[in-house]
Amino acid sequence: DIQMTQSPSSVSASVGDRVTITCRASLSIKTWLAWYQQKPGEAPKLLIYSASNLQSGVPSRFSGSGSETDFTLTINSLQPEDFATYFCQQANSFPFAFGGGTKVEIK
Amino acid sequence: EVQLVESGGGLVQPGGSLRLSCAASRFTFNTYWMHWVRQAPGKGLVWVSRINIDGSRTMYSDSVKGRFTISRDNAENTLYLQMNSLTVEDTAVYYCTRDSYSSITYPTYFDSWGQGTLVTVSS
Numbered sequence: 425d426i427q428m429t430q431s432p433s434s435v436s437a438s439v440g441d442r443v444t445i446t447c448r449a450s451l452s453i454k455t456w457l458a459w460y461q462q463k464p465g466e467a468p469k470l471l472i473y474s475a476s477n478l479q480s481g482v483p484s485r486f487s488g489s490g491s492e493t494d495f496t497l498t499i500n501s502l503q504p505e506d507f508a509t510y511f512c513q514q515a516n517s518f519p520f521a522f523g524g525g526t527k528v529e530i531k
Numbered sequence: 532e533v534q535l536v537e538s539g540g541g542l543v544q545p546g547g548s549l550r551l552s553c554a555a556s557r558f559t560f561n562t563y564w565m566h567w568v569r570q571a572p573g574k575g576l577v578w579v580s581r582i583n584i585d586g587s588r589t590m591y592s593d594s595v596k597g598r599f600t601i602s603r604d605n606a607e608n609t610l611y612l613q614m615n616s617l618t619v620e621d622t623a624v625y626y627c628t629r630d631s632y633s634s635i636t637y638p639t640y641f642d643s644w645g646q647g648t649l650v651t652v653s654s
Contacts, residue, residue, distance in 0.1 A: 456638035460576075467626055467644035468576065474638065511576055515638030519592050520566075522576040 426451050426514050430523030436531040437502050445497045445526045447512035452492045456515040459488055459497045462525075463508045472497065473515070502528070533558045533643040535627045540648030547617050547652070553610040553627030553645055561585075561605040564630035566641065567612050569623035579625070580612065584633065594620075617652045624649050 427450040437443050447457065455475035460468040470479045472488040475495055485500040499506055507530055512523040539551040553565070567579040580601040581590045589601050600613040610627055625648055628641035 458640045460641075467646055468641070469644070470631075470640060470642050473631065473640045473642075479642070513576070513641070515640050518581075518590055520578040520639050522578070525575050 425519055426453060426517060426521055428512055428514055428521045428523040430510075430512055430526050432526060433524065434527040434529060436529045438531045439502055439504060441502045441531075443499045443502055443506075443528055445510055445512075445528075447490075447495045447497070447523050449493045449495075449514055449516075453514045453516035455491045457488075457490070457495050458513045458515055459486075460511045460513065460522075461506075461508045462511065468511065471510075499528070533629065535629065535643055535645035537625065537627050537645040537648035540625065540650045542651045542653065543617055544654050545618055545652055548613070548615045549617065549650060551612040551614065551625055551627075551648055551650070553612075555608045555610065555627075555629075558629070558643075560603075560608040562633065564633040565601075565603060565610045566628045566630060566639075567601060567610075568626045568628050568641065568644075569621075570626070570647075571620075571623040574623075577623075581630070581639075582610070614650070617650075619652050622650060622652045 429448045457475045459472040462468040476488045487498045509525045509527045511525050534556045536554045566581045582601045586603050598616045602611045627645040629643040631640040631642040
């Protein structure tokens with residue numbers, strides 16, 4: 425099974441900052457990776473798919489990059505509504521594993 | 532906008548059973564594969580099960596295989612998860628999700644999620 429490792433597990437940032445979250449797969453998943461945002465008490469929301477494609481309606485300050493085993497989610501100019509937990513997910517093969525999550529907190 | 536509404540969660544004793552439902556609307560249900568994903572309190576997301584369009588093919592995570600059964604009723608636009616032999620480790624919010632591409636040749640992304648239903652297994 426493919427394992428997904430996210431880092432950091434939490435990050436403190438201020439409004440306007442740039443935040444970078446990384447995700448590493450234990451085997452190559454090409455570019456078949458998604459990023460989700462989850463706010464407390466809410467369901468996750470798909471932000472980015474296929475490593476770098478923005479889901480419809482997602483602000484352009486979110487971007488993704490990477491391939492094979494190493495991936496990055498970048499949030500430019502962090503906004504108050506971006507404070508949440510972010511998960512990566514490998515979409516390459518069963519079982520479809522998620523990373524452990526990165527909580528973006530207010531500094 | 533796609534709507535997925537889960538129901539059927541609750542408190543159940545270890546060894547008990549529960550059946551979750553997910554009512555789908557505002558999209559053509561019988562053209563999408565569907566999944567269940569769960570999240571234990573304060574923990575991360577874990578994929579549980581998948582079903583194809585007509586219900587003929589199902590997949591399960593090792594942790595639930597042999598105990599859980601996913602099914603669907605396309606006439607009623609409803610997804611189900613029958614959970615038997617429940618243990619405390621099954622305590623979680625269970626989300627119904629839609630598969631973006633619904634194809635074996637494409638990657639599996641979850642583009643729509645329900646609000647979740649909480650299952651608590653405790654004596």
